[in-house]
Amino acid sequence: MTVIKRTFALGTAVLVLAACAxxxxxxxxxxxxxxxxxxxxxxxxxxxxxxxxxxxxxxVQPPMVDPNLPIPGSIEDFAFQSGxxxxxxxxxxxxxxxNEARDTxxxxxxxxxxxxxxxAIVEGHADERGTRExxxxxxxxxxxxxxxxxxxxxxSPDRLTTVSYGKERPIDGRSNEAxxxxxxNGFTNLRAFGQS
Numbered sequence: 001m002t003v004i005k006r007t008f009a010l011g012t013a014v015l016v017l018a019a020c021a022x023x024x025x026x027x028x029x030x031x032x033x034x035x036x037x038x039x040x041x042x043x044x045x046x047x048x049x050x051x052x053x054x055x056x057x058x059x060v061q062p063p064m065v066d067p068n069l070p071i072p073g074s075i076e077d078f079a080f081q082s083g084x085x086x087x088x089x090x091x092x093x094x095x096x097x098x099n100e101a102r103d104t105x106x107x108x109x110x111x112x113x114x115x116x117x118x119x120a121i122v123e124g125h126a127d128e129r130g131t132r133e134x135x136x137x138x139x140x141x142x143x144x145x146x147x148x149x150x151x152x153x154x155x156s157p158d159r160l161t162t163v164s165y166g167k168e169r170p171i172d173g174r175s176n177e178a179x180x181x182x183x184x185n186g187f188t189n190l191r192a193f194g195q196s
Contacts, residue, residue, distance in 0.1 A: 014037030026035035038110045073115050073188050081111045086188040088146060089181060092127075095141035097149060101186075105146060108188055116159075124164040125171075125188040132166060139164030147188035 070076035086108060088101035096106070112118060118194050124139030125147075143162035151157045172182035 028137045054193075066106075078108070078111050078115075078118075078188075078190050082188070086190065090142055090184045090186070092184065093138070093182075095138060095145050097145055098133045102149065104106060105149045106153075106169035109155050111149050112150065112155045112159070116156075117192060119159045119191050120150075121189045121191065122150075122160055123169075123182055123189055124162065124166075125169060125185045125187065127183040128167045128170065128175065129180065130167070132168075136164050136190045139166045142186045144183075146188065152189075157162050 083104050088097065088104050088164070090101075112120065122143045124141065125145030126135035126138045126142075130138070140162065143164055143174075147157070147160045147162050150160060154179050167183070170178040170179070170183040171185070174180075
């Protein structure tokens, strides 16, 4: 047994020496790459807005509207600006515009140019004397005269149409010169776009 013990002891010693004789191969430490530190950027804080300045202004009152006048831009305003009614009058058997008619039509054109959302049907009328056919033709010439003058004042011809009623629609039923002179007229019948 002693031989066995010796052999065992010798084997153990060899193993121990062998374990001590071999050095483990050192392993390189694992390198962890970290991003390079970024330099700190210092920004100036946004300046706080200054408090609004209080400006002492007088209170402006809207213009006073005369309750007796029509609302600007209304059909009633058009008649008012035309001189009371949107008609011009003609002499017997005439379709030429008088100076008074031209003044009225200038005011109508100014209004129409200020309010482009309106169109107009220019009606030509005659008194009861003469044949129906003659008065229809005369009413057409009167309506054309009114339209031509309005166009000459800047109103787009696309906004104006003409129609003749001849003696069919009198505004004055008297059969005398006072009634006839009122019935010889050109009437600018205002319409809002889309209105028939």
